[in-house]
Amino acid sequence: MFAQQIVNGVLLGATYALFALGFTLMFGVLRVVNLVYGFYFSAGAFMALGLTRGFGLPIWLALPLAAVGSGLVAVVIDALLLTRLRRVNAPELASLMVTLGAVLALYSAMTVALGPDIRRFPPQVLSGQAVELAGIRITDAQILILAVTAVLVGGLVALMRLSRLGLAIRAMAERPDAAGLMGIDTGRAAALVSFLSGSLAGAGGVLIGLNFNAIQPYMGEAMMLRGFVVIIVGGMGDIGGAVIAGLLLGVVEVLTAGYVASDLKEAVAFAILVIVLWTRPQGLFGRAQVRRA
Amino acid sequence: MPAWLDDLLWTYQNVVYALGINGLLALSMYVVLAVGQLSLGQAAFMGLGAYSSALMTLKLKLPFFAVLPLSCVVPVLFALAIGAPTLRLSGIYLAIATIGLGEVLRAVYLNVGLFGGALGLSGIPNRAETWMIYGLLGLAVLVLFLVGRSGVGRAMEAMREDETAAEVMGVNVRRYKLGALVASAVLAGIAGCLNAHVSSFIGPNEYGFEPAVTILSYVLLGGIGSPVGPVVGAWVLTLLPELLRGLADLRGVVSGLIIVVAVLFLPNGLLPWRMRRRGA
Amino acid sequence: MMLEIAGLTRRYAGLVAVDGVDLAVAPGSVHAVIGPNGAGKTTLFNLISGVVAPSEGRIVLAGQDITALPAHARARLGMARTFQNIRIFAAMTVLENVLTGLHVRLRAGPLGIVARLPGFRREERAAAARARVALDMVGLGPRAEDRASALSYGDQRRLEIARAIAQDPRLLLLDEPAAGMNPAETEALGALVRRIRDLGTTVLLVEHDMGFVMDLSDRVTVLNFGRRIFEGTPHEVRGEPAVIEAYLGAKVAARLARRA
Numbered sequence: 001m002f003a004q005q006i007v008n009g010v011l012l013g014a015t016y017a018l019f020a021l022g023f024t025l026m027f028g029v030l031r032v033v034n035l036v037y038g039f040y041f042s043a044g045a046f047m048a049l050g051l052t053r054g055f056g057l058p059i060w061l062a063l064p065l066a067a068v069g070s071g072l073v074a075v076v077i078d079a080l081l082l083t084r085l086r087r088v089n090a091p092e093l094a095s096l097m098v099t100l101g102a103v104l105a106l107y108s109a110m111t112v113a114l115g116p117d118i119r120r121f122p123p124q125v126l127s128g129q130a131v132e133l134a135g136i137r138i139t140d141a142q143i144l145i146l147a148v149t150a151v152l153v154g155g156l157v158a159l160m161r162l163s164r165l166g167l168a169i170r171a172m173a174e175r176p177d178a179a180g181l182m183g184i185d186t187g188r189a190a191a192l193v194s195f196l197s198g199s200l201a202g203a204g205g206v207l208i209g210l211n212f213n214a215i216q217p218y219m220g221e222a223m224m225l226r227g228f229v230v231i232i233v234g235g236m237g238d239i240g241g242a243v244i245a246g247l248l249l250g251v252v253e254v255l256t257a258g259y260v261a262s263d264l265k266e267a268v269a270f271a272i273l274v275i276v277l278w279t280r281p282q283g284l285f286g287r288a289q290v291r292r293a
Numbered sequence: 294m295p296a297w298l299d300d301l302l303w304t305y306q307n308v309v310y311a312l313g314i315n316g317l318l319a320l321s322m323y324v325v326l327a328v329g330q331l332s333l334g335q336a337a338f339m340g341l342g343a344y345s346s347a348l349m350t351l352k353l354k355l356p357f358f359a360v361l362p363l364s365c366v367v368p369v370l371f372a373l374a375i376g377a378p379t380l381r382l383s384g385i386y387l388a389i390a391t392i393g394l395g396e397v398l399r400a401v402y403l404n405v406g407l408f409g410g411a412l413g414l415s416g417i418p419n420r421a422e423t424w425m426i427y428g429l430l431g432l433a434v435l436v437l438f439l440v441g442r443s444g445v446g447r448a449m450e451a452m453r454e455d456e457t458a459a460e461v462m463g464v465n466v467r468r469y470k471l472g473a474l475v476a477s478a479v480l481a482g483i484a485g486c487l488n489a490h491v492s493s494f495i496g497p498n499e500y501g502f503e504p505a506v507t508i509l510s511y512v513l514l515g516g517i518g519s520p521v522g523p524v525v526g527a528w529v530l531t532l533l534p535e536l537l538r539g540l541a542d543l544r545g546v547v548s549g550l551i552i553v554v555a556v557l558f559l560p561n562g563l564l565p566w567r568m569r570r571r572g573a
Numbered sequence: 574m575m576l577e578i579a580g581l582t583r584r585y586a587g588l589v590a591v592d593g594v595d596l597a598v599a600p601g602s603v604h605a606v607i608g609p610n611g612a613g614k615t616t617l618f619n620l621i622s623g624v625v626a627p628s629e630g631r632i633v634l635a636g637q638d639i640t641a642l643p644a645h646a647r648a649r650l651g652m653a654r655t656f657q658n659i660r661i662f663a664a665m666t667v668l669e670n671v672l673t674g675l676h677v678r679l680r681a682g683p684l685g686i687v688a689r690l691p692g693f694r695r696e697e698r699a700a701a702a703r704a705r706v707a708l709d710m711v712g713l714g715p716r717a718e719d720r721a722s723a724l725s726y727g728d729q730r731r732l733e734i735a736r737a738i739a740q741d742p743r744l745l746l747l748d749e750p751a752a753g754m755n756p757a758e759t760e761a762l763g764a765l766v767r768r769i770r771d772l773g774t775t776v777l778l779v780e781h782d783m784g785f786v787m788d789l790s791d792r793v794t795v796l797n798f799g800r801r802i803f804e805g806t807p808h809e810v811r812g813e814p815a816v817i818e819a820y821l822g823a824k825v826a827a828r829l830a831r832r833a
């Protein structure tokens with residue numbers, strides 16, 4: 001029973017990590033807390049829903065398409081809202097407020113267009129079958145989550161470490177001013193980072209949608225709380241920290257729901273957030289710098 | 294009171310209440326923005342004020358003159374718990390923690406029996422009067438105006454423009470930020486109490502993300518040059534959906550777009566007039 | 574001593590910006606800190622004024638250890654500064670900028686402010702009068718009601734100085750006050766600094782304009798790569814090979830030495 005809870009927690013945490021990874025990447029490189037981020041999560045889930053329901057695509061095809069789709073949405077939104085603010089070096093307050101306004105407008109428009117009700121994937125998408133390993137049940141949705149998270153996290157780390165592109169992105173994270181001088185097209189690198197993080201959020205949305213089989217417009221907003229917890233616990237802009245913190249949060253939530261009270265899941269996440277802010281604002285694992293006021 | 298005015302007030306009683314209460318909420322957002330911080334906790338503070346005051350009235354049977362001032366106690370405690378750690382850090386942390394607060398409180402109201410779950414709390418007696426709402430709104434505007442025109446107001450504007458420069462001039466930046474957040478919690482808590490005691494029902498979804506952002510749109514529309522701007526912004530945005538009924542569904546879209554447009558193109562709001570702070 | 578610094582060090586990841594610097598500033602003097610770009614001068618000022626926390630070392634202002642005090646508390650103890658990249662409050666008027674500098678002298682409580690008690694009114698009137706004196710001193714009196722952002726670059730620098738002297742500091746830190754000024758403006762600035770000193774304020778300044786520094790300073794401290802490499806009178810500094818080397822590089826210095 002306990003082992004089962006841990007497995008469930010790790011799998012839930014894997015999606016949190018995926019979601020927070022894009023968030024922390026955006027912050028680490030673009031130096032902006034983009035509050036529209038949760039919307040990419042909802043958008044990814046709805047795109048996958050439309051592709052499976054409307055076009056009858058299998059999930060292994062719908063998921064990458066939805067991820068690419070939400071990545072493109074992220075590029076457009078970043079270009080519309082933030083490029084201009086970055087150019088004039090606007091205070092961080094401005095980008096927070098702009099993305100906040102934009103995300104409310106987007107959620108509301110989505111709710112008007114698609115309705116506020118909870119939607120579900122068509123039954124043929126996932127059989128709901130489960131395998132049993134040493135007494136631990138794992139559903140096919142969970143296997144998909146594990147596989148997708150592993151591939152995406154591995155791919156992201158490889159991209160950052162091994163490719164020229166990754167080098168350019170890391171240079172931008174370190175010294176945005178110098179990166180421009182070194183011949184890196186910062187505008188293009190910014191668009192790429194937006195695309196990557198939007199895709200990660202979108203993929204996370206599809207996976208959470210599958211895990212709980214429930215999709216609705218504001219699902220991304222509820223997810224933002226987890227995203228905040230993960231990036232603050234893991235250290236803002238810290239990729240490794242985000243993965244560990246995401247997994248931890250998943251486990252803690254599942255254990256709380258299992259052994260304490262299922263209603264306290266959200267409260268646990270928030271309690272962790274406040275405790276970490278009081279005690280170790282630079283993040284639990286962080287060498288990630290906290291820019292003091 | 295002439296009969297026609299009486300009729301008008303009767304017909305639009307809820308709008309009259311909403312104008313006053315939203316004005317208070319706009320001021321609650323204004324005091325934080327005035328020191329250069331962004332808090333999304335105003336709706337959450339309002340919710341805390343509403344729930345705590347409703348429970349004081351319903352369960353403890355306290356009289357309203359005691360409930361009204363006590364309604365800011367819980368919001369202030371939350372403001373201190375969140376503000377004290379985050380205000381040492383860059384402004385992102387306060388914004389994040391207050392958005393988180395709104396989300397988690399909604400879950401708590403929904404899941405904890407004392408707060409009535411999804412049904413919320415009903416049967417709250419209508420004890421707040423129009424004159425109380427507008428009296429408090431007027432008082433708040435006046436106090437903020439007088440404070441704004443003193444050295445305290447200069448210090449607030451200075452830190453909004455350049456925190457470091459203000460600090461080396463002797464402004465205790467952290468104390469001002471915390472003070473602003475506490476003032477904000479007081480205003481929002483009282484607004485929540487008034488709201489609970491004119492609408493007889495409160496529910497978990499009234500204090501979530503959308504109301505929080507809507508309050509921000511009031512202030513950005515009105516501008517933060519003086520406390521009058523935010524109140525005007527709140528009134529315009531409260532009346533707009535009443536005048537254009539078709540807009541009701543799109544309220545969130547409108548509030549959101551107003552913020553985007555205001556930040557990108559109208560940095561001073563609709564009322565760019567700012568207070569002079571040259572002493573008595 | 575007005576200001577005493579011992580072993581002051583500030584490390585950043587992979588870089589020591591200020592490295593064990595000792596410094597003593599005599600009361601009533603004008604003391605300059607010079608050094609090539611990246612020598613750590615601005616970091617030193619940030620450490621002294623409390624904008625940046627030191628990794629090691631001690632800072633003592635007029636006998637009181639202020640190492641652990643935040644910037645606003647140091648201001649209350651009589652320290653004021655200007656910034657290399659001008660940091661005026663652009664949306665305020667010129668007068669309001671200077672009034673903000675008087676923040677440390679305001680005592681009125683919340684009741685006095687809201688009820689507009691006589692004490693509050695008196696205090697605000699006195700503050701406005703003081704602010705005007707400071708503005709007149711830097712020659713910006715006629716511009717008191719203009720928006721600060723409307724001032725020219727040189728005037729913005731002078732406004733920053735007015736804002737700092739309105740605090741009536743014991744120690745005034747000027748970070749490259751002559752930067753971007755033409756010779757006439759620089760000369761007027763020199764006269765202004767002398768007047769500030771004569772009125773009893775000790776001045777510590779960072780400056781690139783050597784003529785300005787040599788003319789004005791009682792003592793000069795030279796920094797290079799975060800370390801103090803020399804301290805002396807302007808005359809001693811001029812003849813010191815280590816200083817020339819720091820500025821011009823070893824090769825040029827050696828060639829100069831051969832020629833001499």
